[in-house]
Amino acid sequence: MxxxxxxxxxxxxxxxxxxxxxxxxxxxxxxxxxxxxxxxxxxxxxxxxxxxxxxxxxEEMDWREYTAAMLLFSFVSLVLTYLIERLQHYLPWNPQAFSGVTPALAWNTAASFTTNTNWQSYVPEVTMSYFTQMAGLAYHNFLSAAVGIAVAIALVRGVARKQA
Structure with missing residues (x-):
C-alpha cells in the first residue's frame, strides 16, 4: 500500500x-x-x-406488530425495486437507453438487495441505468441494514424486558 x-x-x-x-x-x-x-x-x-x-x-408495539411492520416495509421496498428495474427504460438518468431488466433478474436482484445479501448476477454498468442503481439498489445498502438494526434492537428490548 x-x-x-x-x-x-x-x-x-x-x-x-x-x-x-x-x-x-x-x-x-x-x-x-x-x-x-x-x-x-x-x-x-x-x-x-x-x-x-x-x-x-x-403506544408500544408487540412482537406481532413489529414483525408485520418489518415485513410490510420490506415487501414494499422489494416491489418498488422490482418495478424500478423492470421500468428503467421509462425512467430518467438512463443515457445508455437500457431496456427493462428481465423479470427473473429483476426479482432476484430486488430480493437480494432487500434482504441485504446484495448478490449480483449481472454487470451493473451494462444492465442497470444510473437511476436504477441509485434509487433501486444503493438505497437498499442503507435501508436493509437499518431494518436489521431495528430488528436487533427490538429483539434486545424484548429480551431485556422479559428478564427485568
Missing part, C-alpha cells in the same frame, strides 16, 4: 475512534427513547411521519 493509502486508513481510523463514543451514546439514547440534542430537528419530522402513517407514538 502507498503512503497515501496508509495515511487515508490512519485518518479514517482516528476519526472512527474519536466518533465512536459520542455516536454510541447518541444511538443508545435514541434506542432508549431518551431526549437527544437533535430532537428539535428530527422530532417534528418524526411526528409528521407518524401522523402520515397512522402510528400512535405513545
Amino acid at each position: 502507498t503512503a497515501n493509502g496508509w495515511l487515508q486508513f490512519l485518518l479514517y481510523f482516528v476519526v472512527l475512534v474519536i466518533l465512536m463514543r459520542p455516536l454510541g451514546i447518541y444511538m443508545a439514547r435514541v434506542f432508549e427513547g431518551q431526549h437527544t440534542f437533535l430532537d428539535p430537528v428530527f422530532k417534528p419530522i418524526e411526528r409528521l411521519l407518524y401522523r402520515l402513517f397512522g402510528v400512535k407514538e405513545d
Whole structure:
C-alpha cells in the first residue's frame, strides 16, 4: 500500500475512534427513547411521519406488530425495486437507453438487495441505468441494514424486558 493509502486508513481510523463514543451514546439514547440534542430537528419530522402513517407514538408495539411492520416495509421496498428495474427504460438518468431488466433478474436482484445479501448476477454498468442503481439498489445498502438494526434492537428490548 502507498503512503497515501496508509495515511487515508490512519485518518479514517482516528476519526472512527474519536466518533465512536459520542455516536454510541447518541444511538443508545435514541434506542432508549431518551431526549437527544437533535430532537428539535428530527422530532417534528418524526411526528409528521407518524401522523402520515397512522402510528400512535405513545403506544408500544408487540412482537406481532413489529414483525408485520418489518415485513410490510420490506415487501414494499422489494416491489418498488422490482418495478424500478423492470421500468428503467421509462425512467430518467438512463443515457445508455437500457431496456427493462428481465423479470427473473429483476426479482432476484430486488430480493437480494432487500434482504441485504446484495448478490449480483449481472454487470451493473451494462444492465442497470444510473437511476436504477441509485434509487433501486444503493438505497437498499442503507435501508436493509437499518431494518436489521431495528430488528436487533427490538429483539434486545424484548429480551431485556422479559428478564427485568
